[in-house]
């Protein structure tokens with residue numbers, strides 16, 4: 189394999205042996221890709237600060253002579269470092285949730301340009317002190333689920349297809365198993381998620397329509413933010429088949445009012 | 447390996463459980479021990495069991511110690527006003543080697559790591575807060591690592607300790623001594639500039 193040069197975001201990094209790191213990247217060219225960074229822990233010279241979680245880097249890697257082994261990372265250059273994220277535990281936890289989500293969902297060696305761009309935009313917005321971090325998270329989750337083919341159905345009952353417009357007021361139950369909202373007439377949820385008001389569901393629908401910039405300017409009610417977030421996070425966990433560790437960490441932070 | 451007598455095979459097996467030691471290296475180490483004197487072999491065996499029996503965590507700073515409180519926490523000549531917070535006992539050893547710090551320590555036993563499920567309750571953060579409540583400490587120097595998780599742990603501590611009346615400082619980070627500016631990454635340079643001082 190000739191060396192690959194690509195932009196990438198660092199999703200995860202684990203220590204390997206005494207001196208090395210195994211770094212998992214979400215690369216623009218080949219999707220999820222792990223590579224061995226030799227001596228990354230012994231000498232700071234080679235990679236400098238360019239192997240830090242969530243950083244956008246430009247990397248070069250190639251397969252060594254050994255068959256089936258990890259590709260060797262020969263270069264990593266910092267492109268964007270998102271320094272406000274690392275200075276804030278809550279933002280770090282959100283970025284961790286996204287990285288963990290992509291890490292467990294993405295297949296090795298399959299480029300996902302739209303998700304790559306979504307991740308970069310979301311990290312930029314999270315790094316921006318003027319943007320509400322919870323809204324960035326809701327937007328990331330909405331868009332990610334859509335790109336992963338898991339758009340939650342929010343505009344009509346998943347059972348009888350009655351439009352949300354005809355439901356009147358009252359709580360709406362989201363059914364994880366059926367992937368959408370269930371109207372009061374159809375009744376029972378198989379895997380009940382959070383209960384939302386009609387208003388909150390409508391706000392999520394609006395949010396999902398515009399582009400990221402327009403959505404970023406939208407004002408959301410506190411209820412739409414909190415319940416919408418709960419819905420998307422639990423829907424994500426339902427589809428990953430487990431609650432991501434970062435999500436458990438985030439919930440703990442929220443309980444502590446961070 | 448089955449050519450060796452069972453007791454030697456067992457020694458090789460035990461040694462190869464150590465990190466970074468494969469069967470080949472374990473075999474070499476075992477044969478080396480056998481070639482050495484009985485006295486050396488006994489000293490090795492005894493030091494392992496002695497360390498295992500006596501070394502524990504200091505109940506004040508949570509560093510490795512063979513007495514409780516540890517020799518640093520007991521040392522009256524050290525500054526009692528300043529506590530340096532580190533991630534691991536090995537960080538404390540590194541600072542001690544530098545000789546640059548004369549206060550006391552607090553070892554968190556790790557740093558916050560959302561992806562690895564390490565939350566505030568998994569670290570010695572509550573113990574730090576309790577320690578500060580006793581009122582002797584005037585400054586906390588946060589010396590967690592400069593990785594994303596080390597930095598955000600520092601940020602978490604700053605928020606937790608806000609309003610405790612204790613001054614919270616962070617060690618500076620920047621260009622390493624002997625480092626070449628043109629090989630230094632943008633983030634490190636930015637940090638070095640942010641924490642510049644007058645000459």
Ligand SMILES: [Zn+2]
Nearest residue numbers: 345348371374
């Ligand atoms: Zn229905």
Ligand SMILES: [Zn+2]
Nearest residue numbers: 504507516519
């Ligand atoms: Zn101690």
